[in-house]
Amino acid sequence: MVVIAAWAxxxxxxxxxxxxxxxxxxxxxxxxxxxxQDIGIVIFSGVYRPNFRSEPSCASHIQNKLKIRCKDLELxxxxxxxxxxxDGSRGAHRAIQTASHFIKNSETKYALVVCADVKPTKxxxxxxxxxxxxxxxxxxxxGLKFISSNYSSGKLTAHTxxxxxxxxxxxxxxxxxxxxxxxxxxIEKEFKSxxxxxxxxxxxxxxxxxxxxxGELKHTIVDRTGAMSITHWRV
Amino acid sequence: xxxxxxxxxxxxxxxxxxxxVVYTKDIAPIGSIPRKIDFERLTGIISHRxxxxxxxxxxxxxxxxxxxxxRGNIKAEDIDLIINCSVSKxxxxxxxxxxxxxxxxxxxxxxxxxxxYFDVGNACSGMITALKxxxxxIQNGMAKNVLVTSGxxxxxxxxxxxxxxxxxxxxxxxxxxxxxGGGAYLLGATSNPNLLRFGEPQTLAQYDSYCIADAAIxxxxxxxxxxxxxxHQAAMKQLITSFQxxxxxxxxxxxxxDHIITHQTSAKIIERGNNLTVDVFGQCKCYHICVxxxxxxxxxxxxxxxxxxxxxxxxxxxxxxxxxxxxxxLSIFIAHFIIPKGVSSWS
Numbered sequence: 001m002v003v004i005a006a007w008a009x010x011x012x013x014x015x016x017x018x019x020x021x022x023x024x025x026x027x028x029x030x031x032x033x034x035x036x037q038d039i040g041i042v043i044f045s046g047v048y049r050p051n052f053r054s055e056p057s058c059a060s061h062i063q064n065k066l067k068i069r070c071k072d073l074e075l076x077x078x079x080x081x082x083x084x085x086x087d088g089s090r091g092a093h094r095a096i097q098t099a100s101h102f103i104k105n106s107e108t109k110y111a112l113v114v115c116a117d118v119k120p121t122k123x124x125x126x127x128x129x130x131x132x133x134x135x136x137x138x139x140x141x142x143g144l145k146f147i148s149s150n151y152s153s154g155k156l157t158a159h160t161x162x163x164x165x166x167x168x169x170x171x172x173x174x175x176x177x178x179x180x181x182x183x184x185x186x187i188e189k190e191f192k193s194x195x196x197x198x199x200x201x202x203x204x205x206x207x208x209x210x211x212x213x214x215g216e217l218k219h220t221i222v223d224r225t226g227a228m229s230i231t232h233w234r235v
Numbered sequence: 236x237x238x239x240x241x242x243x244x245x246x247x248x249x250x251x252x253x254x255x256v257v258y259t260k261d262i263a264p265i266g267s268i269p270r271k272i273d274f275e276r277l278t279g280i281i282s283h284r285x286x287x288x289x290x291x292x293x294x295x296x297x298x299x300x301x302x303x304x305x306r307g308n309i310k311a312e313d314i315d316l317i318i319n320c321s322v323s324k325x326x327x328x329x330x331x332x333x334x335x336x337x338x339x340x341x342x343x344x345x346x347x348x349x350x351x352y353f354d355v356g357n358a359c360s361g362m363i364t365a366l367k368x369x370x371x372x373i374q375n376g377m378a379k380n381v382l383v384t385s386g387x388x389x390x391x392x393x394x395x396x397x398x399x400x401x402x403x404x405x406x407x408x409x410x411x412x413x414x415x416g417g418g419a420y421l422l423g424a425t426s427n428p429n430l431l432r433f434g435e436p437q438t439l440a441q442y443d444s445y446c447i448a449d450a451a452i453x454x455x456x457x458x459x460x461x462x463x464x465x466x467h468q469a470a471m472k473q474l475i476t477s478f479q480x481x482x483x484x485x486x487x488x489x490x491x492x493d494h495i496i497t498h499q500t501s502a503k504i505i506e507r508g509n510n511l512t513v514d515v516f517g518q519c520k521c522y523h524i525c526v527x528x529x530x531x532x533x534x535x536x537x538x539x540x541x542x543x544x545x546x547x548x549x550x551x552x553x554x555x556x557x558x559x560x561x562x563x564x565l566s567i568f569i570a571h572f573i574i575p576k577g578v579s580s581w582s
Binding site for chain 2: 091
């Protein structure tokens with residue numbers, strides 16, 4: 001079983017998105033009282049990246065910015081593994097689930113999960129705020145315990161792609177279809193995020209809501225297409 | 236009652252190449268690259284494939300996936316989870332799929348109505364990364380039948396590179412080495428722990444700036460910029476240690492491995508890598524090269540090489556295969572699996 005040992009969130013910019021993510025990650029590690037070199041896994045789970053970057057993983061950029069185990073291979077050297085998970089707003093839940101698998105199945109004790117999205121190009125119509133959330137996931141700490149997650153599919157009634165704006169001569173965002181899946185539910189033990197927000201905001205809102213709660217908690221994220229993830233937690 | 240531990244196995248695999256053959260001498264004739272570089276001679280890539288009319292990244296992944304499902308005798312509605320690892324994610328108008336995940340579109344195309352789905356991004360190591368994640372979903376009881384797939388419609392970076400000045404942008408030259416392709420692996424649950432295993436995953440992020448792909452400037456579609464020489468030097472520097480650590484972790488003997496498939500970047504680099512390993516470990520039984528006819532198909536490159544090997548009847552049931560991936564980042568990851576039953580009857 002893993003816990004969110006510490007987290008930090010805040011605004012970031014398109015130009016300095018990796019620097020911003022790294023700053024938040026550093027703060028989360030300080031709050032978790034761990035060294036950056038303790039981290040064995042970095043998972044990034046955003047959708048919208050500067051200039052629609054597709055490789056390498058944003059996680060590897062964050063790893064390099066934080067200088068986590070950045071060295072050549074030796075026979076007994078310890079290394080970090082970085083990759084991205086892309087799953088709309090559900091990415092935050094999916095990344096925590098995957099981090100828990102890696103921690104359970106390896107010697108890694110700490111994973112860094114960063115959820116972040118930024119306006120990809122200046123000319124894009126941007127419905128959200130640039131934001132990042134960094135979480136330290138651990139099997140060796142106290143905090144909000146992640147129990148399980150389950151997922152259901154959407155109907156693909158909406159999607160977002162890049163498209164080339166022939167007048168502006170630049171790739172921009174193109175939102176298509178019906179995205180009306182919003183509706184915030186907040187009852188004693190269950191929190192359903194605002195689906196018009198990005199994943200990092202939805203996760204941050206849950207973490208804030210979970211403060212001072214006790215017992216079993218449930219967090220639901222519904223993405224723009226109606227796909228849903230439900231996570232179960234214990235305090 | 237104690238539950239038996241669950242592991243994963245490769246039930247089937249498939250690679251897919253579109254029909255259109257494009258020759259290196261046509262996209263990079265001598266004289267088109269500074270210093271009269273003969274790109275075909277430099278890379279050993281003679282040709283690659285490009286999508287047919289109407290195809291896109293999803294269609295490439297779809298073609299490989301239906302082949303893998305047929306070979307694994309699994310219906311689309313029986314898939315529990317689809318993990319896609321495409322780098323390109325382009326539709327046929329060069330738009331990049333962002334949300335929902337690429338695998339959501341593929342699930343719909345396949346009719347995988349009961350399947351969960353998400354995407355993994357780890358450049359050319361994406362497929363091995365996704366296989367590892369799928370393995371953990373199976374081991375942890377969250378899925379039984381997992382389709383790991385990718386469709387790489389990546390050749391638009393060739394067009395972008397051709398429209399730039401190689402004198403001003405020498406990092407655009409490696410873009411000429413890519414090809415389109417699809418790949419898929421079907422994983423299932425087993426009680427045998429030795430059918431699919433992994434080396435240690437590693438990201439040497441100090442090299443993260445050596446290959447970067449994002450949107451083209453003043454043109455639709457993507458562009459890719461690669462510090463080719465530096466990237467391959469960095470990868471080669473790790474090669475022997477990477478293999479040695481994997482042999483140690485998995486308890487394997489180099490000379491006993493039936494098939495070794497490294498990431499298909501260029502024939503010359505694979506040969507150079509093989510020469511390095513021969514000096515240290517001895518000549519392996521069989522290492523595969525298909526990049527001379529396919530180009531570098533990014534995350535699908537091992538699946539495409541496996542498919543080529545199938546066509547040439549290289550594989551027999553029970554033989555083992557080592558897949559060595561490295562992708563920009565710099566990400567290094569190795570998978571080891573046993574060729575499944577029934578391989579001789581696959582069409």
